[in-house]
Amino acid sequence: MKPLKFHADSKLSRRTVLGVAVAGAALGAGLPAQAQSKTVLRISTPAVPDDWHAKMWTVFKDALEKSAPGEFDVQINLNASLFKQGTEPAAMARGNLEMTTVSSQDISKLVPEFSIFTAGYIVRDPAQQQKIFNGPIGTEMFKLVADKMDITPLATAYLGTRQVNLREVRNVKTPADLKGVKLRMPGSKEWLFLGEALGATPTPLAFGEVYLGLKSGTIDGQDNPLPSVKAAKFYEVTKQLVLTSHLVDGIFISIASKAFKALSPANQQKVMAAAQVAAAYNNENRIKEEGELVAFFKKEGLQVTTPDLDAFHKTVQAAYQNSDYAKVWPKGLLDRINATK
Ligand code: KDO
Numbered sequence: 001m002k003p004l005k006f007h008a009d010s011k012l013s014r015r016t017v018l019g020v021a022v023a024g025a026a027l028g029a030g031l032p033a034q035a036q037s038k039t040v041l042r043i044s045t046p047a048v049p050d051d052w053h054a055k056m057w058t059v060f061k062d063a064l065e066k067s068a069p070g071e072f073d074v075q076i077n078l079n080a081s082l083f084k085q086g087t088e089p090a091a092m093a094r095g096n097l098e099m100t101t102v103s104s105q106d107i108s109k110l111v112p113e114f115s116i117f118t119a120g121y122i123v124r125d126p127a128q129q130q131k132i133f134n135g136p137i138g139t140e141m142f143k144l145v146a147d148k149m150d151i152t153p154l155a156t157a158y159l160g161t162r163q164v165n166l167r168e169v170r171n172v173k174t175p176a177d178l179k180g181v182k183l184r185m186p187g188s189k190e191w192l193f194l195g196e197a198l199g200a201t202p203t204p205l206a207f208g209e210v211y212l213g214l215k216s217g218t219i220d221g222q223d224n225p226l227p228s229v230k231a232a233k234f235y236e237v238t239k240q241l242v243l244t245s246h247l248v249d250g251i252f253i254s255i256a257s258k259a260f261k262a263l264s265p266a267n268q269q270k271v272m273a274a275a276q277v278a279a280a281y282n283n284e285n286r287i288k289e290e291g292e293l294v295a296f297f298k299k300e301g302l303q304v305t306t307p308d309l310d311a312f313h314k315t316v317q318a319a320y321q322n323s324d325y326a327k328v329w330p331k332g333l334l335d336r337i338n339a340t341k
Helices: 014-028 052-067 088-093 104-110 112-118 126-134 136-149 189-197 207-216 226-231 257-261 265-299 309-321 333-338
Strands: 039-044 072-077 099-103 151-166 182-185 201-204 221-225 240-256 303-305
Touching (some): 052 072, 052 151, 052 240, 052 265, 088 240, 099 151, 104 136, 104 240, 112 136, 112 189, 112 333, 126 151, 126 240, 136 151, 136 333, 151 226, 151 257, 151 265, 182 189, 189 309, 207 221, 221 226
Parallel strands (some): 039 072, 039 099, 240 303
Antiparallel strands (some): 099 240, 151 240
């Protein structure tokens, strides 16, 4: 057997690689034919186990097992244990990963037109988000993704509406009040620009390092939707939530196009249907929980404040309109998004 090589930028552990080798040896040792022909779908996500977009992968796996019994081996890797946050699309392109949820920010690196969905205060609410991505705009934008990234988006999951979450209580009415605040953002320029547009000093950090960053004080705050603030326990190490509602965030359940094309048309349909069931499960639970969490955080002792939303809208929107991002937004797309009701 050839020695196994570790890929420089993957987080594949020795244990995982050896696991594959052992499984291979076991197959050779005579497992039933059906087990040998299972299609492996490796999933990697930074989501923590308690968050809805982590749990939705089990819903995906169960749905697929029901519609195509014994045909798929769905391997769910949470907490960025297989690939680092943001490196999943590259891993998919190399054939080292089959599925993930891709963010608009990660898509924008290769499809700059998509950056319209990274801008604050563009998408209004989760219902509009579903209409946008399940309608003609989604079809056009997902075609760009498939053409330029070799990945196929299957369903749109609502990640939630992002809010600012601070270590120490601060009087935040307008973006000017966030001046000098080291606000953790995920580590790409699209995310950092959002932090800057909010008036803060954006500081890049992977999701898995945020809890400790807040605890130790290397960052002053972070932004995430309320269900993630709960699931990742950020409320334990912060004192305030500022309800800026600056980004109605979405992530796209996606599969590497090569892996998708290798499936029979019937199984393509089943994978797509399972992704949609998973997204619906996430969306329903997340929307419900978002409505309940302010009470929970108050009970936990956090101050929950609402800033001057008009001031935030104006400042953030102006920052994007005057940026290079807006220059590559397809002509008329903003109007079409606004007209989606
Ligand atoms: C985050 O790092 O703040 C973020 O919310 C960004 C999202 O695109 C997504 O990667 C998410 O983290 C993870 O799934 C963890 O919830």
